[in-house]
Each structure stands twice: as structure tokens, then as C-alpha cells.
Amino acid sequence: MSDHLFSxxxxxxxxxxxxxxxxxxxxxxxxxxxxxxxxPNLGLDLLGVATSLYSFASKLDSKCRSDDQLAFGRLExxxxxxxxxxxxxxxxxxxxxxxxxxxxxxxxxxxxxxxSKYEDIAAVASKSVKEIAYHIRHSGEWVIRLGDGTKxxxxxxxEAIYELHPYTDELFHMSKCSKQCLxxxxxxxxxxxxxxxxxxxxxxxxxxxxxxxxxxxxxxxxRDGIHTESMGHLISEMQYLQRAYPGQKW
Amino acid sequence: MYTQGLLDHSEETEETPEFLAAFQKxxxxxxxxEPHDPMPRxxxxxxxxxxxxHAHSEIVGMLPEGNWITRAPTLKRKAVLLAKVQDEGxxxxxxxxxxxxxxxxxxxxxEQLLKGExxxxxxxNYPTLTWxxxxxxxxxxxxxxxxxxxxxxxCSYGPYARAMIKICKEESFHQRQGYEVMMTLAEGSxxxxxxxxxxxxxxxxxxxxxxxxxxxxxxxxxxxxxWKIKRFTNDQLRxxxxxxxxxQAKRINLTIPDKxxxxxxxxxxxxxxxxxxxxxxxxxxxxxxxGGPMARDRLRxxxxxxxxxxxxxxxxxxxxxxxxx
Numbered sequence: 001m002s003d004h005l006f007s008x009x010x011x012x013x014x015x016x017x018x019x020x021x022x023x024x025x026x027x028x029x030x031x032x033x034x035x036x037x038x039x040p041n042l043g044l045d046l047l048g049v050a051t052s053l054y055s056f057a058s059k060l061d062s063k064c065r066s067d068d069q070l071a072f073g074r075l076e077x078x079x080x081x082x083x084x085x086x087x088x089x090x091x092x093x094x095x096x097x098x099x100x101x102x103x104x105x106x107x108x109x110x111x112x113x114x115x116s117k118y119e120d121i122a123a124v125a126s127k128s129v130k131e132i133a134y135h136i137r138h139s140g141e142w143v144i145r146l147g148d149g150t151k152x153x154x155x156x157x158x159e160a161i162y163e164l165h166p167y168t169d170e171l172f173h174m175s176k177c178s179k180q181c182l183x184x185x186x187x188x189x190x191x192x193x194x195x196x197x198x199x200x201x202x203x204x205x206x207x208x209x210x211x212x213x214x215x216x217x218x219x220x221x222x223r224d225g226i227h228t229e230s231m232g233h234l235i236s237e238m239q240y241l242q243r244a245y246p247g248q249k250w
Numbered sequence: 251m252y253t254q255g256l257l258d259h260s261e262e263t264e265e266t267p268e269f270l271a272a273f274q275k276x277x278x279x280x281x282x283x284e285p286h287d288p289m290p291r292x293x294x295x296x297x298x299x300x301x302x303x304h305a306h307s308e309i310v311g312m313l314p315e316g317n318w319i320t321r322a323p324t325l326k327r328k329a330v331l332l333a334k335v336q337d338e339g340x341x342x343x344x345x346x347x348x349x350x351x352x353x354x355x356x357x358x359x360x361e362q363l364l365k366g367e368x369x370x371x372x373x374x375n376y377p378t379l380t381w382x383x384x385x386x387x388x389x390x391x392x393x394x395x396x397x398x399x400x401x402x403x404x405c406s407y408g409p410y411a412r413a414m415i416k417i418c419k420e421e422s423f424h425q426r427q428g429y430e431v432m433m434t435l436a437e438g439s440x441x442x443x444x445x446x447x448x449x450x451x452x453x454x455x456x457x458x459x460x461x462x463x464x465x466x467x468x469x470x471x472x473x474x475x476x477w478k479i480k481r482f483t484n485d486q487l488r489x490x491x492x493x494x495x496x497x498q499a500k501r502i503n504l505t506i507p508d509k510x511x512x513x514x515x516x517x518x519x520x521x522x523x524x525x526x527x528x529x530x531x532x533x534x535x536x537x538x539x540x541g542g543p544m545a546r547d548r549l550r551x552x553x554x555x556x557x558x559x560x561x562x563x564x565x566x567x568x569x570x571x572x573x574x575x
Contacts (some may be wrong), residue, residue, distance in 0.1 A: 017325075024319045024328070027335050028312035029551065031559020033343050033356075036312070040336040044329055051325045068324045092562045148572065149565025156561065241323035241381055248439050250323040250381075 005118065006060040007080070007177035008187055010070065011223060013053035014081035017071055018231075019102060020046030021238055022089055031092050038138060042099065045131045049124060056120045072242040076232050077225035080175075084167040085222070086231045093146050093153070093160045099139035101164065104200050105171045105193065107132045112188035121186060140204050147208025154209070161213055169218035172197075265290055277478050282408035285351035293477055297407050298352050300479065302359045305345035306370035308338045309363070310548050314378040315387055323381060327431075331384060334424055341417045348409040364553050366540070371395075373456050375542025382435050382442075382449035388428015390450075390457040390495065396421050397491045398461065401481035429498060436502040443503075450499065451507045457495075458526065459534045461488040489517065492524045 023043030030036040054067035065073065084102065089095045110132065113125035146153040172194045174182070181187040202212045221227065236243075241250065273290060276283065283289055312335050319335060322328035346356040362368035373391055378384065399421060402414040435446040462468055462484040474480035482490075499506050510527030517523030537545070 021320065024332050027319055027332060028316035028339070029555040029558075031555070031562035033309070033339060033346070035559075035562075036339040037336055037343065040332050040339075044332055044336075047325065047329045047332070051329070054325065071325050072323070092559065145569040146562065146565050149569045150561070152561050153565030153568075237320050240321045245439070245441060248442060249434060249437075250327055 002060040002062070004177035004180035005184075005186055006057055006062075008175070008181045009053050009057040009060070009121075011080040011175065011178065013050050013057060013070070014079050015085050015102070016046045016050035016053065018079070018081040018085035018234065019098070020044075020050055021234060022085065022087075023095070023099075025089055026095065035092070039095070042135055042138070045128075045135065049128055049131075052120075052124050052127075056124075068242075072239050076227060076235055079222075079225060079227065079231065079235065081222050081227075082167070082170040083219055083222045083228055084164065084170065086228060086234055087164060087167060088230050090160070090163070091156060092142075093156045094164060096139045096142040096146065097157065097160045097164055099135060100143050100204065101168050101201070102171070103132050103135040103139060105197055107136060108193045108196060109188060109190065112193070116187065117185040118187075143204055143210070144208040147205070147210040157208070157210055161210060165213050166215050166217065166219050169194075169215075170220040170222060173220060173223060175223045274476070277406050277476075280478075281406075282411065283406050284408045292473070293479075294352050296474060296477070296479060297410065298349055298354050300474075301345055301349040301352070301410055302354070302362070303369050303371075305342045305349060305359065306363045306368055307374065308342035308345060310370045310374045310552065312338050312342075313548055313551055314374055314376070314544070315384060317378045318381060318384050321381070322384075330427055334388070334427060337420045337424065341420070344413040344417065345410075348407075348413045351409045360556065364549065364556055366549060369538070371460065372534075372537040372542055372545075373460050375537055375545040375548060376452070376456055377544050379452075380445050380449060382432065382445040383453070385428050385431030385435060385446065386449035386453040388424050388426075389432050389498070390428070390453050391460065392421050392424040392428055393495060394457045394460040394491050396425055397487045397494075401487075404478070404481060406478040432504070433502050436504055446502075447504055450504050454507050455530065455533075456537075458488060458491070458529055459531075459537075461485070461491065463531065463534070489523055492526060493518070496524050 020043045023039050023046065026035070026039040027043075028036060030039055050071070051067060054070045057070055058065060058067045061070070084098060087094070087098060107129065110125040110129045113121050114129070116122040116125065143157065147157045148154070172190045174190055178187060178190065182189050198212075205212050269288070270290060273288070273293070283293075315331065315335050315338075319328065319331050322331050346359060349359060350356060359368065363370070378387070396418060399414055399418050403411055403418055405411040405414065432446050432450075435442040465471060465483045465485045468484050471480060471483055475483070496506055496511070508527045510525075512525055513522060514525040515522045517525060536542075540546075
């Protein structure tokens with residue numbers, strides 16, 4: 001059982017770590033002092049989930065790697081996060097839109113994992129569902145404010161939607177390992193969450209007076225370790241100390 | 251509107267000798283002064299200067315440590331550092347709010363900072379070069395800040411004193427996490443021990459300078475002591491810091507970079523204490539006056555965040571107006 005469960009948990013953990021890392025980049029550089037506090041809060045919640053997931057994965061790992069070795073010790077092609085997570089924080093609107101896309105998806109994902117046959121997953125689902133309600137509220141309110149704020153903010157949100165929406169479909173893809181986890185009753189069917197996700201995002205976009213886009217071609221590849229160019233830079237920064245001083249305690 | 255009301259209040263204060271004597275009597279009786287109480291203009295001005303400088307220090311202070319958030323070595327260290335830097339932002343927020351009760355807005359204070367008109371603790375104009383700097387800052391810089399800040403919990407101005415109680419609790423935690431980072435490095439490989447010693451070498455003297463010029467040259471001390479804004483002099487606080495930090499360094503086998511450091515039985519009213527070698531006050535004044543190695547970078551980073559976030563703040567204001575209608 002452990003191989004496919006290990007790989008599926010790693011996919012989830014990588015999503016949380018990479019997005020949490022991007023959020024952490026804002027600390028001290030946000031548009032308002034209040035956001036200098038709330039963006040790290042979002043990042044901390046995501047890092048907390050990532051830490052739990054890496055520790056579960058560590059227990060299942062045939063190579064017996066620790067949670068930190070899994071988080072900081074792999075090569076670029078071995079990270080399985082969706083491409084959306086690594087997309088750079090071009091501006092605050094990107095960050096909020098990305099958060100809304102991810103959190104809306106994860107809320108449904110965790111709700112459907114509350115009765116997972118794998119107890120650790122059910123436990124993290126129960127914790128995350130509570131946190132994520134705030135993430136949706138926070139990012140959703142900003143998407144509405146920015147979409148329906150000034151002409152400039154609206155244009156910036158249109159640009160963010162144009163850039164990021166093509167990366168959303170990967171959230172619903174079922175990798176080989178996740179299909180096996182679905183059969184075992186460990187994890188939910190991502191593909192079944194798509195229509196409900198679209199309805200929820202459409203409703204927020206409507207309030208934000210933003211158009212829900214029609215996308216002719218979606219990008220994917222993260223689950224196979226085929227990332228965008230920004231990923232290598234992200235992990236080279238994130239892994240710097242572990243690479244420069246291998247095998248030490250911090 | 252609230253701040254405007256307070257401003258008007260201050261303009262109306264007539265500073266007769268009777269008024270000043272009555273005010274001093276309240277201070278001497280350890281009464282807390284609250285925002286709507288009459289107070290001398292100079293008391294208000296001193297507090298605005300001090301609290302806003304303190305708030306700016308918290309905000310600018312997010313930058314040197316923030317420099318390592320994306321490079322923190324483990325999941326735990328990353329979360330702790332992120333939470334720690336976020337705490338500093340929270341301190342900035344309370345302190346701006348405390349200063350606002352004296353009749354100045356956060357926007358005015360922010361503009362003063364960005365124009366380079368306001369000061370902040372010049373320690374943050376030094377660079378964080380290695381991971382050990384994160385340990386050294388928590389241990390020494392937050393350690394020095396606590397020495398300064400604990401007496402402020404009893405400051406005569408109520409909102410400042412109350413803000414400081416929460417801040418001190420968090421700073422004490424920060425100090426311990428910094429020391430724990432240093433202890434882990436000091437118990438690690440030779441490279442890690444060297445990294446820890448190098449950080450101590452670079453942060454030690456600037457940390458001693460954080461208490462400000464010697465009492466013989468400090469212009470604001472006397473009046474601030476009389477008003478119970480300040481409870482100890484710069485040199486007294488520096489002494490407390492030395493006496494606390496030196497045994498901590500010894501415990502983890504790190505060497506204080508001061509050849510003249512010695513135990514002096516006469517200090518602390520005969521209880522003994524450490525006396526230190528000469529502090530390079532030229533460096534202190536150079537850094538205070540904007541000559542710190544990272545001074546321009548720090549302000550540039552704050553300005554970039556502020557200017558870059560204008561469209562976000564404008565949108566929030568525009569949207570709030572629409573919703574109100």
C-alpha cells in the first residue's frame with residue numbers, strides 16, 4: 001500500500017510547501033501592514049499542513065528520509081507540486097487570486113477527506129478545513145475589492161486571471177498514485193470537484209465584476225516533475241543551507 | 251476623526267506652572283496618563299517621537315531577518331522565523347496604534363519614515379550575512395531590546411505601557427529562539443561553530459550600541475526619567491545586558507569579541523558586573539546618521555513595498571466607498 005500513498009501524500013505536501021514558500025516571500029514587503037501579518041499567517045498554515053504531510057510521508061518512505069530531507073533534499077524533477085503553486089508573486093493580485101483558486105479547491109478536497117480510511121489524512125483534513133475557510137474569505141474578499149476597486153486594480157486582476165487561470169486545471173488531475181488511493185478510500189476524486197469549483201469561483205468573479213475566462217489550453221506537468229523555469233530558482237534558494245552544509249543539524 | 255479630536259485637545263492645554271506641577275504630581279504618584287488627559291506639549295512630543303521610532307524599528311526590523319525566511323534550513327526553522335518576523339510586524343501595528351492616541355496618524359508616521367525624516371533603531375542597518383545572524387539577532391538584538399522594553403511596561407503613558415506588556419512577552423520568546431539557534435550551531439560542526447562565532451563577532455558591538463550614547467552624552471535622558479517614560483539610564487541598561495549575555499555566551503563556548511572584558515567587583519553597587527572595552531562611538535554616530543551598510547537598502551525596500559502597494563490600498567478605499575453607498 002505504501003508506495004502510492006507515499007507518492008500521493010508527497011504531491012499534497014509539495015503543493016503546500018511551495019505555495020507556503022511563495023507566501024512567505026511577502027513578509028515585510030506587503031502593500032499594507034495588516035497584509036504583512038496576514039500573508040505570513042496564510043503561509044504558516046500551509047507550512048504547518050506541509051510539515052504534517054511530510055512526516056506522514058516519511059513514515060511510508062522506502063528510503064527512510066526524514067520530513068526535512070523530503071522537503072529540502074530532492075531535485076527539481078522530484079517535486080510533484082502543481083505548476084500553479086510555483087508561479088511567482090508578480091503582484092499582490094496574483095497572490096490573492098492564486099490563493100483563492102487553491103483554497104477553494106482544497107476546502108472541497110479536505111471536506112471529502114474527512115472520512116479517509118487513512119487516519120492521518122482524516123486528521124489533517126479536519127484541521128485544514130477550519131483554517132481554509134479563513135483563507136477563502138481573505139483571498140476572496142481581496143479578489144472582489146481589487147476586481148471592483150479602481151480601473152487600475154481591475155486591469156491588474158484581468159492580467160492575473162489571464163496568466164494564472166490556465167494553470168488551474170491541473171488541480172483536478174488524477175495521477176496514477178492518486179487513482180489507487182481513491183480505490184483504497186484514502187483520498188477523494190479530484191476530477192469530481194471541478195464543476196463545483198467552477199461554480200464557486202464564478203460566483204466570486206461575478207461579485208468582483210470579473211469575467212470567468214474560457215481557456216483554450218491548460219498547462220500541467222508538475223505532478224510529473226515537469227515544472228516552469230521559476231521552480232529551479234525557488235528550490236535553489238529554499239535548499240541553499242541544506243546543500244551548502246549537507247547532513248548537519250539546524 | 252479620533253486623532254483630530256486629540257490634536258485639538260493638545261492645542262488647548264495651557265501650560266501654567268500649576269498645570270505642570272499637577273501633571274508631575276500625577277506622574278510621581280505612578281498614575282497612568284491616558285489619551286484624553288491633559289498633558290504638556292513636550293511630553294506628547296517626546297512620546298510621539300519615541301513610540302513612532304519604536305514602531306518604525308519593528309517594521310524596518312522585519313527586513314534583515316526576513317532576508318532569511320526563504321532560506322531557512324528546515325521546516326521548523328522556516329515556520330519559527332516566519333512567525334517571529336510576523337510578530338515584529340504585529341508590534342509595529344500596536345505601537346503605531348499607541349502613537350495614534352497622541353494625535354498623529356499612521357500615514358503621517360509612515361511618510362516620515364519613507365522620507366528619511368524619522369529615525370529607527372540603527373542596528374537594522376547592518377546586513378544579515380549567514381544563518382547564524384538569525385540566531386545572533388534573536389539572542390543579542392532582541393535581548394538588548396528586552397532590557398530597554400521591560401521598564402517601558404511601567405511607562406507613565408498608559409497605551410504605550412499596555413502595548414509593551416504584550417510585546418515583551420513575545421520578545422522574550424524571540425530571544426530564547428535566537429539563543430536556541432546559536433546553541434544548536436555551537437553544538438554542531440566546525441563550520442557551524444565558526445558561523446556562530448562570526449555572527450557574534452559582528453553583532454556584539456552594535457548590540458551594545460543599541461542602548462544609545464553614554465549617560466554623560468545623552469540629551470533626552472533627564473526629562474524622560476522625570477516623566478517616567480524612561481526608568482533606567484542608557485548605561486544602566488547596557489550593564490544589565492552585559493551581565494546577562496556574557497554568561498550565556500560562555501555556556502555555549504562562544505567568545506565575546508572584547509579583549510578588555512573583565513569582572514569588576516565594584517559594579518552594580520558592589521554585587522559585581524562585567525566591564526567592557528571602549529565602544530566605537532564614531533561608528534555608532536555614523537550609522538545613526540544614515541551611514542549604516544544597509545541604510546539605503548532598508549528604506550528602498552520599505553518604499554518599494556509602499557509605492558508598489560499603492561494600487562492595492564487605492565482599490566480597497568474605492569471599493570469601501572462603493573459598498574458604503
